[in-house]
Structure formats: C-alpha cells, structure tokens
Amino acid sequence: MIASPNGADPAEAAAFLAAHPQVEAIDIVLTDANGIGRGKIIRRHELEGLYRNGRHLPISILGLDICGEDVHETGLIWDQGDGDLRAWPVPGTLRLLHGTDPARAELLMSMYHLDGAAMTSDPRHALARQVRALAAQGLHPAGAFELEFFLLDPQRGADGRMRPARAVLDGRESRKTEVYSVDHLHGMEPLFSDIYRAAEAMGIRAETVISEYAPGQYELTLDYRTDVMQAADDLIRLKRIVRMQARRHGVTACFMAKPDADYAGSGMHFHVSMRDAIGRNVFAEGAGESFRPALLHAIGGLRQTMGEAMLVFAPHANSWRRFATQSYAPVSPNWGVNNRSVALRVPAGAVAARRIEHRPAGVDANPYLVGAVVLAGIAKGLAEAIDPGPEVTGNGYDSPADLPIPPDWRSAIETARASAFLRDALGADMHRTFTAIKAAEYARVARTVSEVDFDLYLHSV
The missing domain is CATH 3.30.590.10 (Glutamine synthetase/guanido kinase, catalytic domain)
Structure with missing residues (x-):
C-alpha cells in the first residue's frame, strides 16, 4: 500500500460499502480548470484499492479546454510525455447518489505527483494553499x-x-x-x-x-x-x-x-x-x-x-x-x-x-x-x-x-x-x-x- 498524501483511509471505503450494499459503481470526479468533472466510473470492488493506492490518471486531464481538447501551451501534454500522475480520494467526500438505478456513489478526487507532492494545476490545491x-x-x-x-x-x-x-x-x-x-x-x-x-x-x-x-x-x-x-x-x-x-x-x-x-x-x-x-x-x-x-x-x-x-x-x-x-x-x-x-x-x-x-x-x-x-x-x-x-x-x-x-x-x-x-x-x-x-x-x-x-x-x- 502507498501512503496517501492527503489522509485517504481505506477504512472509509470499507465502512461505506458495508453501509450501502446496493451500490454497484462509483463516479470518481476530478475538477479541472473550467470546473468540469473529469474522471471515471469504477466498480464496487475497485473502491478499497483506490483508497489504498490512488488511481493513475494522465497529467493532460488538467490541461484540457472547455471542449476536452488538449491545450499544449499549458505544458501538461507532450512536454510531460502525457505521463500518469496519481489521483487520491478526498477524505470525507464519498457520498451516495440519489435516484440512480442501479445505485451509484460519487467521490471527489485530487491530483498528486507520483512522489506525493501536490499537483498544483489542480484547482483544489490553489484554494487549499490560500x-x-x-x-x-x-x-x-x-x-x-x-x-x-x-x-x-x-x-x-x-x-x-x-x-x-x-x-x-x-x-x-x-x-x-x-x-x-x-x-x-x-x-x-x-x-x-x-x-x-x-x-x-x-x-x-x-x-x-x-x-x-x-x-x-x-x-x-x-x-x-x-x-x-x-x-x-x-x-x-x-x-x-x-x-x-x-x-x-x-x-x-x-x-x-x-x-x-x-x-x-x-x-x-x-x-x-x-x-x-x-x-x-x-x-x-x-x-x-x-x-x-x-x-x-x-x-x-x-x-x-x-x-x-x-x-x-x-x-x-x-x-x-x-x-x-x-x-x-x-x-x-x-x-x-x-x-x-x-x-x-x-x-x-x-x-x-x-x-x-x-x-x-x-x-x-x-x-x-x-x-x-x-x-x-x-x-x-x-x-x-x-x-x-x-x-x-x-x-x-x-x-x-x-x-x-x-x-x-x-x-x-x-x-x-x-x-x-x-x-x-x-x-x-x-x-x-x-x-x-x-x-x-x-x-x-x-x-x-x-x-x-x-x-x-x-x-x-
């Protein structure tokens, strides 16, 4: 298990899954510069592993325009080889979605470098810094x-x-x-x-x-x-x-x-x-x-x-x-x-x-x-x-x-x-x-x- 840089605890995932056995999938959402939620929908069995190890996501996900197209001038695309960074769950943000069938949940994510340093093109880190x-x-x-x-x-x-x-x-x-x-x-x-x-x-x-x-x-x-x-x-x-x-x-x-x-x-x-x-x-x-x-x-x-x-x-x-x-x-x-x-x-x-x-x-x-x-x-x-x-x-x-x-x-x-x-x-x-x-x-x-x-x-x- 890799140490989470933001305190994400697998016990949170385990408790949530135990409390909500009907949940089949989870939206994992990283917010980009335009406020658009980017990420994936994972299956129930993947959640605890996400809390233990984070999830690799391409660095380019934070360098997209409003249409989802790469903006090369950000320096986040080919300058970095479009390599993966690691997104981690934001503690306390795992929540049930209302009205979905089958049942789903939502989890906010934040981006970090592979060494655990905050990836500072993530808007959440800008607010946290202030x-x-x-x-x-x-x-x-x-x-x-x-x-x-x-x-x-x-x-x-x-x-x-x-x-x-x-x-x-x-x-x-x-x-x-x-x-x-x-x-x-x-x-x-x-x-x-x-x-x-x-x-x-x-x-x-x-x-x-x-x-x-x-x-x-x-x-x-x-x-x-x-x-x-x-x-x-x-x-x-x-x-x-x-x-x-x-x-x-x-x-x-x-x-x-x-x-x-x-x-x-x-x-x-x-x-x-x-x-x-x-x-x-x-x-x-x-x-x-x-x-x-x-x-x-x-x-x-x-x-x-x-x-x-x-x-x-x-x-x-x-x-x-x-x-x-x-x-x-x-x-x-x-x-x-x-x-x-x-x-x-x-x-x-x-x-x-x-x-x-x-x-x-x-x-x-x-x-x-x-x-x-x-x-x-x-x-x-x-x-x-x-x-x-x-x-x-x-x-x-x-x-x-x-x-x-x-x-x-x-x-x-x-x-x-x-x-x-x-x-x-x-x-x-x-x-x-x-x-x-x-x-x-x-x-x-x-x-x-x-x-x-x-x-x-x-x-x-």
Missing part, C-alpha cells in the same frame, strides 16, 4: 456560494432560441419573469424535491429556492460553512446534482452566465467572512462601533485586485455578456452596504454574521479558483491596510469607476497573464495552466464564423 496561508496568520475563512441557473426546454423554439422549461408538475408554460413567485415554483416542485433529496444524500445543506429575475431562472442557496473548501465542494456537487436531476425530469439545467440576451444572467455570489483562532468573526463590529478596519481593508484588497482577477470571475466568452447596467451584475469594482448594484456588498443582517458578498463571479466560474483569488485579495487588503474608498450609496451603476477592470474577455486574458497578483494567488502552475487554456479558448471562438456574421454581413458587404 487557506493554509491565512491559517498561518491565525485566520480561518468561512463562506457559502449562491447558485443561479436556468431550467430550459431541451428543444429550441421555432426561432432557434432557448425556451424556459415547462413546469414538470403539469406541463404549464410561462415565459414571464416570475421573480419571487411561489406559485411558479410549485410547478417545479417534483424536480426541486429530488434536488433536495440528492443534496441531503451528499451531506449538502441546500436551503432556499427562489424564482429569479428571468424566465426559467432559479436560485438555490447553500448553508454557510466554516470551511471554504467544503463550500466550494458543495457548489461543485450541487451543480452536478441539479444537472442530473433536471435531466431525469426531461429538462435542461443551464449554467451559462448569460443564456438570454434580453434578461439577467446567472451569478455565483460568494459570501465570505473571517474567523480568528477562537472562532470570533473578525469582520463583526462591536456594539456602537462602525465597521471594523478588518472588514474595510478586506474590501479594499478585493477592490484593488478585482481587475487583475476578472478572468477567474468571468472565464468564458459568454461570461462577459452578463455585465450590463441595471442587470444585477456589477460593472465596476465598487462597494456598498445592503446594495445589489455594487460588486462588493455588505449585506444587512445580524452583526455576528457580518460578511462580504462578492458578486462579480458568474455561475460558469470555477468556485475553487474564485475562492482562492478572493481569499488572496482579502489577505492583501489586510496585510497592506488598503483603504476601500467611499461607500457607494444609491445606484452603483451611476458611480464613476475609479479602478479599472478589463472591458472584454481578450483584455481580461492579457491582464491575467501579466498579473503578479494572480500568479501568486493561484500559484505559478495553476496560473500558467488557466491562462493558457483561456487563450486557446479565445482563439477557438475568435476563428469561429457564427450566425451573427451571416446575419450582419451576408447580404450587406
């Missing part, structure tokens, strides 16, 4: 992600556009913005019941569901975690749950940032706070106090670094269509209190729960990388006592932008490549891998002749 850096200073981040998404009809309309899914309860159709409509949610109740059951089986505390600000758009919130790695795991797993259960009910779950040009896009807001060694929230002010310097400096760091990190928050061509005024997506690195028109919001609520709601990331972003970059921005703000500048009140879309952010995807890629902050936040390997993948994807999109080209130019030039 968590360790804060822990060395006696600080422990807590947080939760919000999940916004669309439920769509699998078939497009006669006009070629995506359509909101019909209610799975009775087939009723609505193309209205049913924001906060409880009756509208009732039509999707069988699907959401299965989502909640699947989340419970995974140990995920999925909470409130609402009908969001576009036809067919919904939001699920997640319980606040004292461990931000677990918060990111929750988000990754909940996306897979929603996609799987939606498919079983005959609808398509869409996690594009902006699937409809006429309506709001989908965000992945990250709520984050910081606790000290005895569990006190260092962002929470005392009775009669104004905001704590730690909170303000954290906001200052996030504001100052946001432009360099926008590629992480908006990683795809479609991501950039989400940013528009009056859209509930931020267009400037501003901050405010109880204000949804800003990028960094201090929510109303109990002082003990004081936190920052980081709003730039789309639902298409990788939560491990978002978490790593947000924590690095907070750490920089705390270390350098960065002034956040004046709070924005009223309409944040009308406030002047005093700090630059890239205007488009190509600019964000160039900014990210040149950013020393982002290189340090992600680690040199993850930074190289991520920016190389994004550059390759940009080239793919740029050379594609789209229907828009024909519509604009076919009979005009």
Whole structure:
C-alpha cells in the first residue's frame, strides 16, 4: 500500500460499502480548470484499492479546454510525455447518489505527483494553499456560494432560441419573469424535491429556492460553512446534482452566465467572512462601533485586485455578456452596504454574521479558483491596510469607476497573464495552466464564423 498524501483511509471505503450494499459503481470526479468533472466510473470492488493506492490518471486531464481538447501551451501534454500522475480520494467526500438505478456513489478526487507532492494545476490545491496561508496568520475563512441557473426546454423554439422549461408538475408554460413567485415554483416542485433529496444524500445543506429575475431562472442557496473548501465542494456537487436531476425530469439545467440576451444572467455570489483562532468573526463590529478596519481593508484588497482577477470571475466568452447596467451584475469594482448594484456588498443582517458578498463571479466560474483569488485579495487588503474608498450609496451603476477592470474577455486574458497578483494567488502552475487554456479558448471562438456574421454581413458587404 502507498501512503496517501492527503489522509485517504481505506477504512472509509470499507465502512461505506458495508453501509450501502446496493451500490454497484462509483463516479470518481476530478475538477479541472473550467470546473468540469473529469474522471471515471469504477466498480464496487475497485473502491478499497483506490483508497489504498490512488488511481493513475494522465497529467493532460488538467490541461484540457472547455471542449476536452488538449491545450499544449499549458505544458501538461507532450512536454510531460502525457505521463500518469496519481489521483487520491478526498477524505470525507464519498457520498451516495440519489435516484440512480442501479445505485451509484460519487467521490471527489485530487491530483498528486507520483512522489506525493501536490499537483498544483489542480484547482483544489490553489484554494487549499490560500487557506493554509491565512491559517498561518491565525485566520480561518468561512463562506457559502449562491447558485443561479436556468431550467430550459431541451428543444429550441421555432426561432432557434432557448425556451424556459415547462413546469414538470403539469406541463404549464410561462415565459414571464416570475421573480419571487411561489406559485411558479410549485410547478417545479417534483424536480426541486429530488434536488433536495440528492443534496441531503451528499451531506449538502441546500436551503432556499427562489424564482429569479428571468424566465426559467432559479436560485438555490447553500448553508454557510466554516470551511471554504467544503463550500466550494458543495457548489461543485450541487451543480452536478441539479444537472442530473433536471435531466431525469426531461429538462435542461443551464449554467451559462448569460443564456438570454434580453434578461439577467446567472451569478455565483460568494459570501465570505473571517474567523480568528477562537472562532470570533473578525469582520463583526462591536456594539456602537462602525465597521471594523478588518472588514474595510478586506474590501479594499478585493477592490484593488478585482481587475487583475476578472478572468477567474468571468472565464468564458459568454461570461462577459452578463455585465450590463441595471442587470444585477456589477460593472465596476465598487462597494456598498445592503446594495445589489455594487460588486462588493455588505449585506444587512445580524452583526455576528457580518460578511462580504462578492458578486462579480458568474455561475460558469470555477468556485475553487474564485475562492482562492478572493481569499488572496482579502489577505492583501489586510496585510497592506488598503483603504476601500467611499461607500457607494444609491445606484452603483451611476458611480464613476475609479479602478479599472478589463472591458472584454481578450483584455481580461492579457491582464491575467501579466498579473503578479494572480500568479501568486493561484500559484505559478495553476496560473500558467488557466491562462493558457483561456487563450486557446479565445482563439477557438475568435476563428469561429457564427450566425451573427451571416446575419450582419451576408447580404450587406
């Protein structure tokens, strides 16, 4: 048996198999730079051996673009001879999948070199690195992600556009913005019941569901975690749950940032706070106090670094269509209190729960990388006592932008490549891998002749 570098214990596998004799197979899932689950489905008899010895996987699995094609510029393909590394189970992540027949389970994996060193183009290691850096200073981040998404009809309309899914309860159709409509949610109740059951089986505390600000758009919130790695795991797993259960009910779950040009896009807001060694929230002010310097400096760091990190928050061509005024997506690195028109919001609520709601990331972003970059921005703000500048009140879309952010995807890629902050936040390997993948994807999109080209130019030039 090879010693696991992350504490994976074969006893966990044995106990799970004993408790779930009906399980026949297990999805082993490694998350790549785009947040896509890559891996295998193994049979029941292989599980304990996986915990004892890990599983060889090609290094190239972490150097793939959104289509699953090799990106040679990552240095993870032929530069390495596409050799195998060893993936290990993430302790505590072996969970039963709901609604599968025959029964299956799911297990998160993380990549290591053959000598046991962390393979630092694995996004989980980027977040773990920032968590360790804060822990060395006696600080422990807590947080939760919000999940916004669309439920769509699998078939497009006669006009070629995506359509909101019909209610799975009775087939009723609505193309209205049913924001906060409880009756509208009732039509999707069988699907959401299965989502909640699947989340419970995974140990995920999925909470409130609402009908969001576009036809067919919904939001699920997640319980606040004292461990931000677990918060990111929750988000990754909940996306897979929603996609799987939606498919079983005959609808398509869409996690594009902006699937409809006429309506709001989908965000992945990250709520984050910081606790000290005895569990006190260092962002929470005392009775009669104004905001704590730690909170303000954290906001200052996030504001100052946001432009360099926008590629992480908006990683795809479609991501950039989400940013528009009056859209509930931020267009400037501003901050405010109880204000949804800003990028960094201090929510109303109990002082003990004081936190920052980081709003730039789309639902298409990788939560491990978002978490790593947000924590690095907070750490920089705390270390350098960065002034956040004046709070924005009223309409944040009308406030002047005093700090630059890239205007488009190509600019964000160039900014990210040149950013020393982002290189340090992600680690040199993850930074190289991520920016190389994004550059390759940009080239793919740029050379594609789209229907828009024909519509604009076919009979005009």
